[in-house]
Amino acid sequence: MTDAAVIMAATGLACRRGERVLFRGLDLDVRPGQIVWVRGANGRGKTSLLRLLAGLARPEAGRIERDAQRERVYIGHSNALKDDLTVAESLRFLTRLHGFDTSAEALDAALRRFGLHSRRAAPVRTLSQGQRRRVALARLCTAPAAALWLLDEPFDALDTEGVDALNTVLSEHAARGGSTLLTSHVPLTLTSLAPITLQLNEAVAA
Amino acid sequence: MTAPVFSAVLGRDLRLAARRRVDALLPLAFFAVAVSLFPLGVGPEPNTLRQIAPGVLWVCALLAAMLSVTQLYAGDQVDGSLEQMMLAGGAGTLAALPVAIAKAVSHWLLTGLPLVLIAPLFGVMFDLSGRSIGALCASLVLGTPILSLLGGLGAALTLGVRNGGVLLILLIVPLCIPALIFGSGAVSAVESSASARGHFSLLGALFIATGLLAPIATAAALRIATE
Numbered sequence: 001m002t003d004a005a006v007i008m009a010a011t012g013l014a015c016r017r018g019e020r021v022l023f024r025g026l027d028l029d030v031r032p033g034q035i036v037w038v039r040g041a042n043g044r045g046k047t048s049l050l051r052l053l054a055g056l057a058r059p060e061a062g063r064i065e066r067d068a069q070r071e072r073v074y075i076g077h078s079n080a081l082k083d084d085l086t087v088a089e090s091l092r093f094l095t096r097l098h099g100f101d102t103s104a105e106a107l108d109a110a111l112r113r114f115g116l117h118s119r120r121a122a123p124v125r126t127l128s129q130g131q132r133r134r135v136a137l138a139r140l141c142t143a144p145a146a147a148l149w150l151l152d153e154p155f156d157a158l159d160t161e162g163v164d165a166l167n168t169v170l171s172e173h174a175a176r177g178g179s180t181l182l183t184s185h186v187p188l189t190l191t192s193l194a195p196i197t198l199q200l201n202e203a204v205a206a
Numbered sequence: 207m208t209a210p211v212f213s214a215v216l217g218r219d220l221r222l223a224a225r226r227r228v229d230a231l232l233p234l235a236f237f238a239v240a241v242s243l244f245p246l247g248v249g250p251e252p253n254t255l256r257q258i259a260p261g262v263l264w265v266c267a268l269l270a271a272m273l274s275v276t277q278l279y280a281g282d283q284v285d286g287s288l289e290q291m292m293l294a295g296g297a298g299t300l301a302a303l304p305v306a307i308a309k310a311v312s313h314w315l316l317t318g319l320p321l322v323l324i325a326p327l328f329g330v331m332f333d334l335s336g337r338s339i340g341a342l343c344a345s346l347v348l349g350t351p352i353l354s355l356l357g358g359l360g361a362a363l364t365l366g367v368r369n370g371g372v373l374l375i376l377l378i379v380p381l382c383i384p385a386l387i388f389g390s391g392a393v394s395a396v397e398s399s400a401s402a403r404g405h406f407s408l409l410g411a412l413f414i415a416t417g418l419l420a421p422i423a424t425a426a427a428l429r430i431a432t433e
Contacts, residue, residue, distance in 0.1 A: 054293060055293065055301075056289055056292065056293065056432060056433070057433045058433065072293070074289070074290075074293055076286050076289060077286070078284075078285050078286030078289075079285070079286060080285060080286040080287045080289070080290045081285065081287075082218070082222060082281075082285065082287065084222055084225040084226060085218070085221065085222065085225070089221070093214055093217075093218045094290060096210055096214045097210060097211055097214045097215070097290060097291060097294040098210075098290075098293075098294045099210045099294070
């Protein structure tokens with residue numbers, strides 16, 4: 001990697017879904033403290049791009065360089081929660097899985113940030129969609145400070161209070177030097193986030 | 207990096223099974239019902255029952271294992287847990303290796319081990335001798351992990367396929383045939399007062415080979431399924 005300050009750099013990235021090339025020749029670099037807002041109409045490959053960057057899929061062409069020291073947190077469309085576990089158990093499992101801090105204080109603080117502390121013993125089955133999203137997002141607060149966050153539609157199903165909580169968490173993360181790549185079909189509401197916009201262009205037929 | 211993935215997934219799966227006890231007991235109930243049908247269908251002739259017992263018990267154990275393995279990864283794929291587990295395993299083709307091992311272990315603890323524990327009861331029902339029942343348990347101890355490992359491979363290969371359960375049985379049951387032959391063969395050998403050593407050696411060799419190869423193949427299949 002040429003520039004030490006670049007957390008993740010992608011060059012000439014192309015992604016194909018079946019016969020359709022979603023994007024090609026995509027260049028991207030993410031630096032500490034940046035928030036990158038990936039925009040584009042439905043089906044333009046926002047989710048596919050995030051999955052490529054997370055390492056869940058391999059690009060059709062191009063390469064991705066990552067700072068190996070930095071943890072990555074990927075939160076997709078689905079919340080990765082189990083109906084039969086409680087809120088606290090779910091968060092603990094997801095945190096432990098990635099080897100992050102699973103101390104009771106860290107988990108409690110994370111749940112408090114998203115206003116779920118009173119529901120920590122409730123089974124996930126009894127939660128609404130917005131509350132489930134909050135549990136999934138609470139995991140961000142247990143990750144190491146400088147981690148790279150890859151968030152796919154994090155504002156989905158959140159109410160105003162939830163959006164505010166996430167905005168605060170996002171701006172604190174950026175202030176600490178952490179970077180975020182996110183997709184959102186609603187405009188970002190907190191102006192202090194100052195996102196860099198990455199527009200995914202027209203899909204091209206193969 | 208891999209240790210927390212293995213223990214986290216195993217711990218969660220056991221906890222989930224404890225929350226859904228009825229689901230966890232279904233394979234065992236299937237085994238009990240299927241085995242109990244044979245004396246009713248074949249007739250209560252003790253010699254016949256003794257003769258068919260090893261085969262019947264082993265076939266039913268195999269089917270119970272196959273029926274319970276179909277959903278091993280499906281739920282986790284639908285709700286996104288599988289992606290998280292693979293990301294936690296790191297990048298690369300074998301990212302899912304700790305997940306594959308943890309899932310096979312949890313499947314064995316939840317179906318294989320209970321089958322080993324209740325098998326003696328059904329051995330008595332078929333009038334097997336004490337030594338034969340011992341051999342039955344030993345053969346199941348060596349054989350049921352093979353079924354869990356191969357079943358996990360089948361579940362990973364058929365992930366996201368419609369009617370995956372039927373396809374899984376068609377794919378994996380042929381691979382289980384050696385375990386079935388040597389497992390029930392060991393019990394039959396003891397029952398006819400012959401040496402079962404050869405059967406046990408081959409069963410052990412099968413266990414080692416499956417233990418080494420199946421998780422790698424499962425991890426590769428999971429990688430393909432989530433891409």
